[in-house]
Amino acid sequence: MKKTIPLIPMLLLPFMGFCQSAEDSIKITVNRLFEAMITSDGGKVSGTFSESAVLQTITSDENGSALVKNEKVAEFSQSVGKWASGDADERIQFGTIKIDGPLAMVWAPYQFFYKGKFSHCGVDVFQLVRFKDGWKIVYLIDTRRKSPCLSN
Numbered sequence: 001m002k003k004t005i006p007l008i009p010m011l012l013l014p015f016m017g018f019c020q021s022a023e024d025s026i027k028i029t030v031n032r033l034f035e036a037m038i039t040s041d042g043g044k045v046s047g048t049f050s051e052s053a054v055l056q057t058i059t060s061d062e063n064g065s066a067l068v069k070n071e072k073v074a075e076f077s078q079s080v081g082k083w084a085s086g087d088a089d090e091r092i093q094f095g096t097i098k099i100d101g102p103l104a105m106v107w108a109p110y111q112f113f114y115k116g117k118f119s120h121c122g123v124d125v126f127q128l129v130r131f132k133d134g135w136k137i138v139y140l141i142d143t144r145r146k147s148p149c150l151s152n
Contacts, residue, residue, distance in 0.1 A: 023097050026104050026128055029135040030092070037088045042081030049073045050129065050136040058143045068141075089113040092124060093151060102130040109150040110142075121149035 029048055036044035055071040080088065095107040106126040112119045122143035128135045 022099050022104070022130070026097060026099070026106060026135050027094060029128060029137065030094075030106055030108065030126060033137065034090050034092065037080055037083075037090060038086060040080055040083045040085045040087070042077035042079075045080045046073055046077040048137055049140075050131070050138045053137055054139045056139075056141040058141065087115050089116075095123075104128040104130070104135065111149055112144075120144045120146055123150060 033045060033048040036042075036048065053073050055073060055076055057069045057071070059067050059069060061067055090110050090112045092108040092110040095109060096105070097107075098105045104127070106124075106128070108124045108126070109121070110124055111121045122145055124140060124142045126137055127139040129138050
């Protein structure tokens with residue numbers, strides 16, 4: 001017996017992307033960054049950021065005082081492109097996502113594995129803006145530590 005596919009669902013397939021929520025499209029942008037990292041695709045990493053994006057990491061000095069280190073998107077993308085595919089595996093959990101029109105904020109605890117071994121954990125905080133071509137990361141700051149690792 002031959003199966004038939006109902007016509008109505010087939011006609012709706014092209015329009016399903018239009019039903020995507022803002023939160024879903026923000027998650028897609030953030031996940032695209034981590035997919036690019038695990039596949040060592042520096043070009044795709046760059047594509048997730050706006051032209052004027054700011055990247056910062058909070059570390060601490062030998063006395064435990066907070067330090068903020070800046071990195072350029074181009075430098076980060078080049079570093080990612082030098083890794084072997086599969087070396088860098090950052091696993092995030094989407095925590096809070098707040099949206100106000102074209103502005104979004106994402107709080108995402110993570111664990112970072114390098115070559116299959118736990119390296120560090122912390123929280124990524126993203127600020128994104130919705131441009132004509134979609135959501136782009138305009139600001140990313142993270143913390144890094146060996147423990148304790150947070151979850152939502």
